[in-house]
Amino acid sequence: MVGSHGKKPIWWTRLKLNSDIDQRSLKNHIVDMKNLENIRGSRVYGRRQGKPLRKASQDRLDKYFPKLNIFVKPTEMIDPFVLFDEKPDDIWLEIGFGKGEHLVAQAIAHPNVGFIGCEPFLNGVSGLIDHIDREKIENVRFFMDDARLLMDALPDRSLSRAFILFPDPWRKKRHYKRRVVSPGNVAVLSRLLKDDAELRIATDHHDYCRWILARLLENNDFDWKNDHPDDWHKRPADWPETRYEIKALKAGRKSAYMTFVRKRRP
Numbered sequence: 001m002v003g004s005h006g007k008k009p010i011w012w013t014r015l016k017l018n019s020d021i022d023q024r025s026l027k028n029h030i031v032d033m034k035n036l037e038n039i040r041g042s043r044v045y046g047r048r049q050g051k052p053l054r055k056a057s058q059d060r061l062d063k064y065f066p067k068l069n070i071f072v073k074p075t076e077m078i079d080p081f082v083l084f085d086e087k088p089d090d091i092w093l094e095i096g097f098g099k100g101e102h103l104v105a106q107a108i109a110h111p112n113v114g115f116i117g118c119e120p121f122l123n124g125v126s127g128l129i130d131h132i133d134r135e136k137i138e139n140v141r142f143f144m145d146d147a148r149l150l151m152d153a154l155p156d157r158s159l160s161r162a163f164i165l166f167p168d169p170w171r172k173k174r175h176y177k178r179r180v181v182s183p184g185n186v187a188v189l190s191r192l193l194k195d196d197a198e199l200r201i202a203t204d205h206h207d208y209c210r211w212i213l214a215r216l217l218e219n220n221d222f223d224w225k226n227d228h229p230d231d232w233h234k235r236p237a238d239w240p241e242t243r244y245e246i247k248a249l250k251a252g253r254k255s256a257y258m259t260f261v262r263k264r265r266p
């Protein structure tokens with residue numbers, strides 16, 4: 001837990017205040033996140049909140065957040081298997097799940113897998129919770145912050161699959177350091193993924209596609225599974241589409257679906 005305030009922890013108070021669309025409380029929450037940033041040298045670029053939530057969504061957020069959100073204490077490790085009511089066979093991670101369409105579809109298709117989604121955007125987390133409530137999903141937990149903070153708290157070889165789908169491309173050169181697919185994050189994913197585990201990445205941005213390939217191949221711990229463009233321009237059948245991907249298609253942009261495999265350790 002981030003901290004406590006009387007009987008109830010601080011995050012709980014803040015969520016409650018936020019039910020009244022209290023922008024000040026949200027700012028406090030962000031200040032807490034900033035403190036985490038300072039401690040761990042992490043940073044989220046992009047929006048934390050969009051339109052105010054509808055009352056029903058806010059009520060669902062208040063109801064589910066305490067149970068489903070993962071709290072990361074600086075310097076403490078997390079055993080991802082104990083986050084779920086029933087111990088899953090494997091853990092899969094999605095970084096930047098948007099409103100959770102892909103995460104939820106995968107969770108339904110793989111009930112024995114425990115899913116962890118990371119998304120700092122409040123409206124995205126609220127979208128995920130709406131799906132979880134509607135579809136009665138039990139095998140999803142989330143972290144509402146920079147995925148890196150959570151990844152740093154996970155043990156080696158704890159993940160059997162990871163997804164980064166349509167990460168923000170940060171087009172300007174001076175913003176490249178904001179890209180989620182960075183040498184540091186690739187190294188962390190290499191540490192976390194088991195031998196032969198898949199890392200799936202999609203983008204509709206030509207330059208970012210080349211960047212992603214370069215970052216993964218220079219790391220040396222990954223094999224690129226797709227060997228022909230026909231192969232990586234077609235979304236595999238077990239890869240549900242995402243909200244962002246639909247937007248890209250409507251705008252006439254083709255996407256690349258890249259699958260990397262963590263090489264076996266010696």
Ligand SMILES: C[S@@+](CC[C@H](N)C(=O)[O-])C[C@H]1O[C@@H](n2cnc3c(N)ncnc32)[C@H](O)[C@@H]1O
Nearest residue numbers: 096097098118121146147165166168242243244
């Ligand atoms: C372009 S959107 C794509 C969302 C979704 N994957 C889709 O395809 O519809 C990129 C998402 O990544 C999230 N994001 C950005 N930086 C992140 C970080 N450091 N950790 C986790 N998520 C992040 C953003 O909040 C945003 O929702």
